[in-house]
Amino acid sequence: MTFDHSSSDFTRGSAGTRAFALALVAALALTPATALACACGCGIYEVGTSSMIPTGAGAEAYLEYDFQDQNQNWSGGSRAPAADNPDKDIRTSWCTLGYQDMFNRSWGVRLELPYEERHFVTTGGATGGDIVAMNFSGVGDVRIEGIYTGFSPDLSRGLSFGLKLPTGSHTLNDAYGDVDRDTEIGSGSTDILLGGFTRFDAGAGWSGFTQALLEIPALTQVHYRPGTELDLALGAYYGALGFGRLKVSPVGQIKLSVRSRDTGANSAKPVASGFARVLASPGLEMDLHPLKVYADVELPLYYHFTGNQMAAKTLLRISVSAMF
Numbered sequence: 001m002t003f004d005h006s007s008s009d010f011t012r013g014s015a016g017t018r019a020f021a022l023a024l025v026a027a028l029a030l031t032p033a034t035a036l037a038c039a040c041g042c043g044i045y046e047v048g049t050s051s052m053i054p055t056g057a058g059a060e061a062y063l064e065y066d067f068q069d070q071n072q073n074w075s076g077g078s079r080a081p082a083a084d085n086p087d088k089d090i091r092t093s094w095c096t097l098g099y100q101d102m103f104n105r106s107w108g109v110r111l112e113l114p115y116e117e118r119h120f121v122t123t124g125g126a127t128g129g130d131i132v133a134m135n136f137s138g139v140g141d142v143r144i145e146g147i148y149t150g151f152s153p154d155l156s157r158g159l160s161f162g163l164k165l166p167t168g169s170h171t172l173n174d175a176y177g178d179v180d181r182d183t184e185i186g187s188g189s190t191d192i193l194l195g196g197f198t199r200f201d202a203g204a205g206w207s208g209f210t211q212a213l214l215e216i217p218a219l220t221q222v223h224y225r226p227g228t229e230l231d232l233a234l235g236a237y238y239g240a241l242g243f244g245r246l247k248v249s250p251v252g253q254i255k256l257s258v259r260s261r262d263t264g265a266n267s268a269k270p271v272a273s274g275f276a277r278v279l280a281s282p283g284l285e286m287d288l289h290p291l292k293v294y295a296d297v298e299l300p301l302y303y304h305f306t307g308n309q310m311a312a313k314t315l316l317r318i319s320v321s322a323m324f
Contacts, residue, residue: 053197053209054108054147055155059101062321066094070310077304085272085308086123088131090183093117094140106150110160114140116168116185124178132178140168140185145193160195164215170222181224181266182273189226190219205240209233224267227260227274237285246288253281255298261306272307279315290323 070090073080082088095115102108117137125132145162149155168186173179181188195213202208211233217226235253242248261274283296298315305311 053155053158053199053211054100054102054149055199057102057104058323059099060321060323062098062100062319064094064096064098064317064319066096067316068092068312068314070312072311072313073308074303074305074311075308077302080308085310087121087183087310088123089119089121090310091119100147102147102149105155106148108147108149110143110145110147110162112143114142114168116140118183118185120179120183122178124176126176128176132174132176134174134179136172136185138169138185141165141187142167143193145195156199158197160193160197160213162193164189164191164193166190166219166221170224181222182226182262187217187226188221188224189217191226192216192218202236206236206238208236210235220264223265225263227262229257229259231258232256235281246286249285249287251281251283251285251294251296253283253296254301255279255281272305272309274306275309276302276304278302283317292321292323294319294321 068091070092071088073082073085073087075084093116096112097115098110098112100108100110115138117135119133119135121131121133123129123131142165143162144165145160147158147160149158151157164187166186166188168184170181170184170186170188172184193213193215195211197209197211199207199209213231215229215231217228220226233253233255235251237249237251239247239249241250255278257275257277257279259273259275261271267273278301279298280301281296281298283294285292285294295318296316298317300311300313303311
């Protein structure tokens with residue numbers, strides 16, 4: 001999702017239009033779903049870019065696509081032999097429909113509905129030693145957050161707070177039980193979401209921002225508790241490039257993602273869960289009001305995994321948004 005770097009307020013649409021869009025997203029969010037979860041922590045997609053920081057009252061709808069292919073086995077801080085991990089590949093695409101509305105310069109709401117597709121290759125099957133490939137897809141876990149930006153007149157500091165709901169399925173499996181709980185699209189848990197952000201002038205046409213999001217599982221199901229995850233982002237963007245009505249903003253970020261181990265009797269691999277990641281994320285935002293397009297690639301600078309876990313070489317993101 002993307003917000004205007006240069007203006008203090010969004011172009012506002014009619015109250016009826018905004019109410020319709022909010023009702024549409026809310027209705028989709030309540031639709032019964034069969035879906036699956038993030039095997040290696042997808043909260044990293046919830047922080048990053050100043051576009052996630054509101055600059056004034058107004059509404060925006062967005063569609064975002066994220067992708068990662070976890071096809072390398074890691075243990076500790078280095079790659080490990082593929083034979084040490086029964087999982088071989090976890091390839092996931094997320095397509096997220098979102099809506100954010102800042103009702104005024106202090107309060108707003110954000111709704112996100114993800115749809116996920118996963119290709120999973122592991123060792124199991126009838127003999128326990130077969131290579132099994134599965135494909136599954138469906139609606140994931142919905143996020144509902146409130147936003148408060150009333151700390152300063154320029155909205156440069158704010159908080160977010162809300163819930164991740166267990167709308168995605170956490171029970172999909174084959175006849176041999178090859179899909180672990182940490183590989184399902186839905187975690188089965190209701191999580192508390194607590195976040196914050198700042199935006200600041202870095203001089204010479206550059207602006208900086210920081211973001212943080214803490215995700216704490218609160219209500220869990222069937223003896224499985226996913227790890228608590230903390231995601232941080234530090235970034236800067238250049239806002240002085242323009243080509244007629246088109247504004248182009250190069251963006252650079254460093255992201256930190258830390259997740260504790262899963263727990264519970266149905267945690268399939270408690271000794272192979274939990275991680276720390278540092279990623280560099282160059283990106284580009286193009287603004288042709290009221291439409292914006294943002295894309296970035298997230299490149300690992302540091303990995304540390306507990307036990308043997310599948311890791312991705314790169315993470316990709318692209319979003320298209322419209323303000324009204």
